[in-house]
Amino acid sequence: MSAPAERARVEFLLRMGDNALVLGQRVAAWTGHAPVVEEDLALSNVALDLVGQARLWLAYAGECEGLGRDEDRLAFFRDANEYRNVLLVERPNGNYADTMGRQFLFDAWHVELLRALAASRDERISAIAQKAEREVTYHLRRSGDWVIRLGDGTEQSHALMQAAVDDLWPYTGELFRSDEVERELAARGEGCELEGLHDAWSARVAAVLAEATLVRPKDGWMHAGGRRGRHSEHLSYLLAEMQSVPRAIPAERW
Amino acid sequence: MAATAAEVWTWLDAVPDPEIPVISVVDLGIVRDVAWVPGDGGNTLKVTITPTYSGCPASRVIERDIEAALREHGVERVALDVRLAPPWTTDWLSLAGRQKLRAYGIAPPERAAAVACPRCASFDVETISWFGSTPCKALYRCKACREPFDHFKCH
Numbered sequence: 001m002s003a004p005a006e007r008a009r010v011e012f013l014l015r016m017g018d019n020a021l022v023l024g025q026r027v028a029a030w031t032g033h034a035p036v037v038e039e040d041l042a043l044s045n046v047a048l049d050l051v052g053q054a055r056l057w058l059a060y061a062g063e064c065e066g067l068g069r070d071e072d073r074l075a076f077f078r079d080a081n082e083y084r085n086v087l088l089v090e091r092p093n094g095n096y097a098d099t100m101g102r103q104f105l106f107d108a109w110h111v112e113l114l115r116a117l118a119a120s121r122d123e124r125i126s127a128i129a130q131k132a133e134r135e136v137t138y139h140l141r142r143s144g145d146w147v148i149r150l151g152d153g154t155e156q157s158h159a160l161m162q163a164a165v166d167d168l169w170p171y172t173g174e175l176f177r178s179d180e181v182e183r184e185l186a187a188r189g190e191g192c193e194l195e196g197l198h199d200a201w202s203a204r205v206a207a208v209l210a211e212a213t214l215v216r217p218k219d220g221w222m223h224a225g226g227r228r229g230r231h232s233e234h235l236s237y238l239l240a241e242m243q244s245v246p247r248a249i250p251a252e253r254w
Numbered sequence: 255m256a257a258t259a260a261e262v263w264t265w266l267d268a269v270p271d272p273e274i275p276v277i278s279v280v281d282l283g284i285v286r287d288v289a290w291v292p293g294d295g296g297n298t299l300k301v302t303i304t305p306t307y308s309g310c311p312a313s314r315v316i317e318r319d320i321e322a323a324l325r326e327h328g329v330e331r332v333a334l335d336v337r338l339a340p341p342w343t344t345d346w347l348s349l350a351g352r353q354k355l356r357a358y359g360i361a362p363p364e365r366a367a368a369v370a371c372p373r374c375a376s377f378d379v380e381t382i383s384w385f386g387s388t389p390c391k392a393l394y395r396c397k398a399c400r401e402p403f404d405h406f407k408c409h
Contacts, residue, residue: 024309038383038393045385052309056338127339131308134341134409142384 008184009122010065011084012191014074015181015227017057018085020132021075022235023106024050025242026093035096042142046103049135056128076246080235087226088171090235094164097150097157101164104143108204109175109197111136116192125190144208151212158213165209166217173222175201181227256297257327262288266301269323272315273388276358279316282306283346286337298331299324304342306409307389344390344409361394361405369405371396 028047034040058071069077088106093099114136117129150161176198178186185191209216225231246252257265266288267280279285287302301320305313317334324332344363347355352362356372364370368377376398383393391404 038385041387041393042383042385045389048309048311048389049307050309052307056308123339127337127341131338131341134343135308138384138407138409145384 005184005188006064008181009190010061011181012185013057013061013064013125015084015086016128017054017061017071017074018083019089019106019110020050020057021054022083022085022238023089023103024048024054025238026089026091027099027103029093030099043099046139046142049132049139053128053132053135056131060124060128072246076243077250080231080239081229083231083235083239084227084229085231085235086171086174087223087232088168088175090226090232090238091168091171092234095160096146097160097164098167100143100146100150101161101168103139104147104208105165105168105172105205107136107140107143108208109172109201111140112197112200113192113194116197120191121189144204147208147214148212151209151214161212162214165214169217169219170221170223173219174224174226177224179227256290257329259288259290262299262301262324262327262329265323265327266320269316269319272312272319273390274355274358274360276354277347277351279303279320281348281351281354283344283348283351284316284342285320287335291333293331296331298333299329300333300335302335302337304337304340306342310389312388342409344406347406355406359403360391361403363406363408365408369394371399371401372403373401374399 024047027043027050030043031040031047034043054075055071058074062069062071062074088102091098091102111133114129114133118126118133120126120129147161150157152158153161176194178193178195182191182193186193206216263280263285266285267278269279271277271279271282284303284306285301286304287300289300290297291300301324303317303320317336321332321334345365347363355362359372361369361372369379370377371379374396376396378397379394380397381392382395382402385391386393386404390406390409392407393402394405395402
């Protein structure tokens with residue numbers, strides 16, 4: 001395989017791994033703080049799934065890269081500008097509506113992407129995607145339920161859920177804009193172009209928002225850049241916390 | 255004299271799942287294949303396993319337990335092959351495993367039928383939470399006998 005093609009695959013795998021890792025870390029921060037114990041368990045389990053998926057993607061990224069970096073090295077010793085996640089997943093946890101809105105908008109995209117990747121010609125990409133798709137289908141059921149419950153709930157929960165969706169919407173554009181990395185993988189049958197996921201995502205989101213009595217925000221100006229390493233300031237704080245222990249004692253193993 | 259694959263399966267069937275010790279790793283359906291692979295200096299026992307959930311904290315423990323059990327039975331060369339595809343599904347849970355789960359108070363996964371209370375068998379149940387005490391379970395309550403119970407969710 002040519003060097004640029006191999007680089008595109010590494011880049012793509014980092015994007016997949018970093019999305020799961022950053023969202024997993026965000027969601028894990030609720031552990032011990034969720035409003036009720038059932039939610040604490042649910043959020044911890046979703047976070048576990050995501051961190052587990054991140055491990056699979058990043059381990060493969062490290063192998064393809066061939067520089068001897070394993071998944072831990074990639075997770076703990078890259079700075080924010082080397083992270084390749086979309087901006088949506090680094091949005092702060094905020095209130096419960098913010099957390100569930102972020103989860104739902106991401107899950108609805110993630111599930112479509114994983115379904116497409118399950119057909120990848122790359123056996124490893126296909127295997128990870130098939131495994132993750134089952135888990136994410138379950139996440140989506142739950143996050144969609146919460147959007148409906150809060151949106152179609154009390155006056156206050158409705159207002160908070162609408163505000164969350166409005167606030168997060170400008171971060172959804174990036175999810176459907178392919179660059180040379182996705183195009184390269186799509187051309188080789190290993191990945192897919194993101195534009196093709198939009199109709200299914202949009203239909204599902206519209207249905208859930210309608211049931212939640214929420215207004216679908218208008219598509220306006222959209223943030224972008226996360227997949228190329230241009231992040232909001234929020235990511236640096238998240239990484240500082242996540243990476244502090246391994247960086248303080250880099251030779252330690254556990 | 256090396257153990258046959260059938261003997262190895264019996265040994266593995268005695269390795270409990272660390273989170274739900276009433277079922278074995280074979281009941282759980284994560285052991286996919288057992289085979290002797292010839293190599294320099296002797297044969298290696300290759301055990302293929304498929305993890306349940308990507309982030310299941312028990313995965314590492316299960317791998318270690320399988321290896322320890324095989325060594326106890328005198329197998330010197332063990333190679334664990336972790337295979338992701340096809341992904342693990344609760345359809346792979348053995349019939350014996352399902353019965354053991356029910357007896358233990360966990361409603362087994364039912365793809366076709368409704369979830370029944372493992373205590374009183376009533377179908378009048380409600381979901382309390384989509385997730386339970388481990389990634390593979392959801393929390394239910396029986397409206398007939400009022401007992402909460404874990405449901406091993408379909409996956």
